[in-house]
Amino acid sequence: MAGKKERLFVKGNEAIAMGALAAGCRCFFGYPITPQNDIPEFMSKHLVDAGGEFVQAESEVAAANMLLGAGACGIRAMTSSSSPGMSLKQEAISYMAGSEIPAVIVNMNRGGPGLGDIGPSQGDYFQSTRGGGHGDYRLLVLAPSSAQEAYDMTYDAFDLAFASKNPVLILGDAIIGQMKEPIVPREPKAVDPEEGGDWRLIGAKGREHRIIKSLFLMDGELAGQNMKLQAKYDAWKKLADFEAFEVKDAELVVVAYGSIGRIAKNAVRALRAKGKKVGLFRPKTLYPFPEKALEKLAKEGKRFLTIEHNLGQMVEDVRLSVRRHADSDLFCVYPGNMPSPDDFEAPILRALGRK
Amino acid sequence: MSRITVSEERCKGCLLCTQVCPVEIIRQSERINQHGYKVAEVPAESLDKCTGCASCATICPDVAIEVWRSKKPKKAA
Amino acid sequence: MSKPTSAAAAQEELVFTRPASLVDRATHYCPGCHHGIAHRLVAELLDEMQLAENTIAVASIGCSVFLYNYIDADGVESPHGRAPAVATGVKRARPDKFVFTYQGDGDLASIGMAEIMHAANRGERISVVFVNNTVYGMTGGQMAPTTLIGQKTTTCPGGRCKDREGSPIRMAEIIAQLGGTAFCARASLDSVKNIRQAKKFMRQAFEVQTKGLGFGFVELLSGCPTNWRMSPVAANKRITDEMIPYFPLGVYRDVVADGTCGSLVSGGE
Numbered sequence: 058m059a060g061k062k063e064r065l066f067v068k069g070n071e072a073i074a075m076g077a078l079a080a081g082c083r084c085f086f087g088y089p090i091t092p093q094n095d096i097p098e099f100m101s102k103h104l105v106d107a108g109g110e111f112v113q114a115e116s117e118v119a120a121a122n123m124l125l126g127a128g129a130c131g132i133r134a135m136t137s138s139s140s141p142g143m144s145l146k147q148e149a150i151s152y153m154a155g156s157e158i159p160a161v162i163v164n165m166n167r168g169g170p171g172l173g174d175i176g177p178s179q180g181d182y183f184q185s186t187r188g189g190g191h192g193d194y195r196l197l198v199l200a201p202s203s204a205q206e207a208y209d210m211t212y213d214a215f216d217l218a219f220a221s222k223n224p225v226l227i228l229g230d231a232i233i234g235q236m237k238e239p240i241v242p243r244e245p246k247a248v249d250p251e252e253g254g255d256w257r258l259i260g261a262k263g264r265e266h267r268i269i270k271s272l273f274l275m276d277g278e279l280a281g282q283n284m285k286l287q288a289k290y291d292a293w294k295k296l297a298d299f300e301a302f303e304v305k306d307a308e309l310v311v312v313a314y315g316s317i318g319r320i321a322k323n324a325v326r327a328l329r330a331k332g333k334k335v336g337l338f339r340p341k342t343l344y345p346f347p348e349k350a351l352e353k354l355a356k357e358g359k360r361f362l363t364i365e366h367n368l369g370q371m372v373e374d375v376r377l378s379v380r381r382h383a384d385s386d387l388f389c390v391y392p393g394n395m396p397s398p399d400d401f402e403a404p405i406l407r408a409l410g411r412k
Numbered sequence: 413m414s415r416i417t418v419s420e421e422r423c424k425g426c427l428l429c430t431q432v433c434p435v436e437i438i439r440q441s442e443r444i445n446q447h448g449y450k451v452a453e454v455p456a457e458s459l460d461k462c463t464g465c466a467s468c469a470t471i472c473p474d475v476a477i478e479v480w481r482s483k484k485p486k487k488a489a
Numbered sequence: 490m491s492k493p494t495s496a497a498a499a500q501e502e503l504v505f506t507r508p509a510s511l512v513d514r515a516t517h518y519c520p521g522c523h524h525g526i527a528h529r530l531v532a533e534l535l536d537e538m539q540l541a542e543n544t545i546a547v548a549s550i551g552c553s554v555f556l557y558n559y560i561d562a563d564g565v566e567s568p569h570g571r572a573p574a575v576a577t578g579v580k581r582a583r584p585d586k587f588v589f590t591y592q593g594d595g596d597l598a599s600i601g602m603a604e605i606m607h608a609a610n611r612g613e614r615i616s617v618v619f620v621n622n623t624v625y626g627m628t629g630g631q632m633a634p635t636t637l638i639g640q641k642t643t644t645c646p647g648g649r650c651k652d653r654e655g656s657p658i659r660m661a662e663i664i665a666q667l668g669g670t671a672f673c674a675r676a677s678l679d680s681v682k683n684i685r686q687a688k689k690f691m692r693q694a695f696e697v698q699t700k701g702l703g704f705g706f707v708e709l710l711s712g713c714p715t716n717w718r719m720s721p722v723a724a725n726k727r728i729t730d731e732m733i734p735y736f737p738l739g740v741y742r743d744v745v746a747d748g749t750c751g752s753l754v755s756g757g758e
Contacts (some may be wrong), residue, residue, distance in 0.1 A: 084581050110581040114574065115607035122571035122604070126578025129565040130545065134582065148568050156566065258563040258579070260586055262542040268557045270548075270566035413501065424520035426714075426721035432681050449520065467681040469505040473525025474516065479505035 062241045069233040070095035072204040072240050073163055076211030077135050078103060081248035082161070084110045084134035086123035088142060091175040092231040093165040096137040117142035121149030121162075128158040129269045131253030133215045137163035139231075140181050141172065143189070150224055151190030154286070155271030159218035159253070161211065162196070163227045165234040168392035177230035177316055178392035182370035185228050186344045193283055195290045196226040198343040202319040204238040206341070212243055217296070219252055221289055228343060230366070232316040290345075297347040300339040303329055307336030309409045310354055312375050312385065313364045314340045317396065321364050324401035335405055343371070348378035355379035362386045362408040364401060386411070414464025414481045418452050422476035425449035429468035429477065435461045438468055452476075508532040510541045510561045517555060521721020523678040523711035524552060527620055528559050530688045531591070534695055535562065540587040547576040549601075551593035552626045570601025573608035576615045587698060589616040595625040598634040598658050605664070612669020612703040616694045619660060619706065622713040623732065630716030634658045637735060642716075657735065661708045665741035671703030671750065672696075673742040677710035679728035683738070693743065702750050710736055 067075070074096045077085070085104050087097035101111045114120035120136045127134035138146060143164045153160050166181045168174035185198045197217055201207040207229055214225040258267055273279040302322055304310055313321040318339035325337045338354065338361075340347050355361070355378070363372040363385045375385040388404040390396045416438075418429075423445065429452050430438045437458035445451050454462065464481030507513060511532035518524045535541040544562035548554055550569035557564030567575035572590035580588045597605050597619050608615065624642055625631040632642040632649060635657045639648040649657075661675040672694050676687030687709055694705030710732050712724035719727065744750040 084578065086578065112577065112581065112611075114577075115603050118571065119574040119577075119604050119607065122568060122574035123578035123581070125567065125571075126547070126565065126575035126580075127582035128578075129575075130579055130582040130586075132582035134578065149571065152566070152568050258545045258565055259583065260543040260545065261561065261563045266557075266561050267563045268566075269564070270557065272554065272566060415501070422515055426521035428521060428721055428725065431722055431725070447515075464504060466505040470681045470684050471526070473518065473520075473522055473529075475507045475511065475525070475529055477505070478503060480501040481504045482501050 064239045064241055066237055066239050067204060068095055068235055068237050069201070069204040069207045069229060070165065070235070071099055072208040073137070073211045073227065073229070074099035074103070075242060076208040077161065077215070078107060079243055079245045080133065080212045080215045081246045082109065082133045082135050082215060084127045084132055086112045086114050086120040086134065086136050088114055088117045088120050088138065090117070090139045090142045092167060092234050093137050093139050093163070095234070096163065117145040118149065121146035124160045124162070125149050125153050125158055128153060128160040129156070129258050131257030131259070133248060135161040135163065137165070139165045139167045140169050143181060143184060147190035150196070151188070151192050151194060152271055153224045154194035154196070155192060155282070156269050157222040158224070158269065159222050160224040161214045161218055161227065162224055163211070163229070166228060166230040174393055175231060176393065176395065177232040177366060179230065179315060179317060179366040179370065180392050181228065182343065182365070182367060185226055186346070186374070194286060195344050196224050197221065197293060197296070198226045198228055200228045200314045200341060200343050201233060202315050202339065204233070204236070205240045207233055208240050208242065221293065222256070223289065228315065230316055293345045296342060297345040297349070298341040299347040299350055300337070300341060301350070302337040302339070304336035304338060304354060304359070306334055307359060308334045309360050309362060309405065310336045310338050311362050311364055311405060312338045312340070312351070312371070314343060314371065317364055317366050317390065320396055320398055321401055323398040324405060327398060328402060328405060333406070333409060335409060346374045346378065348374070351375065351378040352381070355382035359383070360408065362388060362405060364388045364390070364404070366390045366396070367392060413460055414462045414479070415459050416454060416462060416468060416480070417478050418454070419476040420445050420451050422474045423449060423451040424474055425451055426473065427452060428471045428473070432467040432471050434465060434467065435463060437461050508536045510535045512559050512561050514559070516559060518552060519715045521712060521714040521724060522552070523622070523709070524620060526678045526684060527618060527709055527711065528556065530684070530691055531589070531618060532560060533688065534692055535560070538692070538695060538699065540695070540699070543585070544587045544589070545579050545583065547572045547579060547588065547590040549590060549592040549596045551596050553591055553593060553620065554627070556591050570596050570599070571604055572596070573601065573604040573613070573615070573617065577608055577611070577613050580613060580615050584614070587695070589618060589695070591618045592620070593626065594619070594621045594623065594633045594635040598660050606667060609664050609667040609670045609704045609706065612671070614698050614701060614703065616698045616705040617707070618691065619708045620711050621660070621708055621736070622711040623657070624713050624716045626713050626716055630713070635660070637731060659736060661706070661741050664706045669704045670742050671705060671744045673706045674740040675708040675710070675736060675738050677728055677733055677738055679710065679712070679725040686738070690740065697744070702744055708736070
């Protein structure tokens with residue numbers, strides 16, 4: 058059929074790896090941890106076949122530091138892990154942010170804290186959006202809710218990382234990683250080999266040598282660097298993205314992201330069919346958080362129910378966004394439990410009924 | 413005639429050079445540089461004993477010493 | 490000092506001066522600290538082997554964190570212990586560059602033990618300069634993995650005790666046994682003769698990278714007069730009398746010399 062695009066039936070993990078490959082990712086450094094092993098496994102074959110470099114590092118710590126090295130040279134590189142491994146990476150991530158090194162990092166969130174479980178959760182929201190490591194820095198955080206979104210967001214992540222010289226984080230979870238769905242892949246990007254220009258380390262031929270570092274000891278230097286970083290994060294505000302479903306005449310807006318956002322959408326659909334005026338606001342960027350769009354809805358007099366797979370993390374950002382006009386109720390799905398749309402109906406109706 | 417020069421600015425007065433000179437002509441001077449170090453020196457009267465071996469410069473951690481070595485005399489044409 | 494006349498000047502040649510790749514500035518290192526010597530050897534080799542313009546240096550955490558201010562080559566800072574991993578990323582990203590790390594004993598043998606062993610085992614085409622002075626220098630002289638038995642430091646004030654703290658670790662011997670290591674040696678910076686030998690070993694550790702043979706490693710026994718509470722001259726004597734007997738000098742692995750370079754490289758190269 059003319060114009061029909063090729064569709065592939067893949068796990069979310071595979072979609073992420075494919076998106077990276079199509080985006081021109083040249084180096085992947087990873088380590089085994091459930092539920093993201095499909096990513097390094099895919100890369101160990103397909104990235105290598107494509108002429109790229111794959112290293113199964115000795116630890117998530119090492120992998121994150123390899124990413125730092127490759128990024129310092131202006132090469133598109135990625136690492137992936139899941140919650141406990143992400144905790145290990147935080148130091149390197151802080152260094153990358155402080156040194157302004159582009160990189161793509163993938164976290165397929167599992168249950169925590171500690172060893173937790175191998176199922177989905179959204180318990181890493183704070184870690185992802187509040188820096189995660191030491192110091193005042195942020196990551197651009199993208200939250201897919203499907204394999205296609207996972208592919209697309211990863212595909213775009215490298216451009217975003219290089220444009221802002223900062224790590225970008227794709228925050229999925231075990232459901233998104235392991236569930237198989239059809240995706241439509243995109244055209245492989247043509248990456249400019251000179252991408253990164255005059256900050257990359259490529260050998261100091263005929264010029265002053267470049268230093269990539271995050272240590273600033275002289276009077277006022279670190280303050281200046283921090284101001285520069287904050288200005289960068291402020292400029293990200295225009296990148297805030299979200300999905301708004303049936304919010305126009307909604308009295309109650311459910312706020313949820315990722316796989317929970319998708320499940321909540323089904324609950325909202327079912328309740329709409331019963332005549333309930335509810336809608337869904339699904340942030341697609343968790344940092345920058347789409348606060349302006351949410352505030353606008355609050356100004357219109359809507360009420361909010363945050364549903365998330367943790368003990369209440371994103372709800373703080375929701376409350377901050379709507380604080381001048383409204384509050385947000387919270388329904389937690391405890392990590393370790395798996396929600397279905399039916400589980401959301403009662404809390405949504407309760408919140409709707411509260412005046 | 414071989415000789416060395418010691419940068420008074422860079423010398424940190426560690427005196428490692430004084431330990432390795434085969435003709436023992438390097439000593440600590442009484443001069444203190446801007447950084448507070450008593451610098452090493454070759455007294456003028458000893459300079460002609462320098463063999464140009466560069467042991468002092470080799471062990472100097474601060475590259476404070478330059479070494480000139482006398483060229484072998486050219487044979488007459 | 491009196492300057493020679495121009496006639497006398499024609500009779501002499503400059504045989505020792507600052508190498509081009511060593512930035513002309515005073516260093517922050519203590520009097521008698523061997524970092525100055527080690528940095529100079531690195532710079533001399535980068536010049537002699539014509540590598541400087543293609544070099545990416547990976548600095549580590551310790552007194553030498555400012556390496557990138559002294560070596561005139563592109564450089565990146567790495568977290569404590571992670572330089573071999575960062576260097577792996579650099580070399581995999583830009584395989585045509587000359588990549589080296591420069592690390593102290595706390596950085597390499599304590600927090601970085603996993604990274605150095607695995608980079609060596611994988612045979613990463615990088616070169617590692619390991620400056621071993623048996624203490625954590627920058628942070629004020631704490632016990633390090635290479636601190637000698639009986640040696641007093643700020644975190645073993647009674648002297649290192651084998652039962653409590655274990656024995657000092659001999660890194661050159663360990664690295665030599667890992668599959669990807671192409672050259673591994675230990676040298677010392679306490680004497681002119683040993684410094685010249687150190688440069689030879691360092692050159693070999695660099696050459697196994699330029700020849701694509703594998704991982705190169707040179708351990709340099711060095712002094713830390715400040716934290717040893719000694720004069721620089723006494724510190725050198727400590728290296729000679731106490732460190733060299735425990736950390737013997739020499740070559741521990743050399744695939745070129747023992748003719749095994751053909752079998753070293755992995756997977757179809």
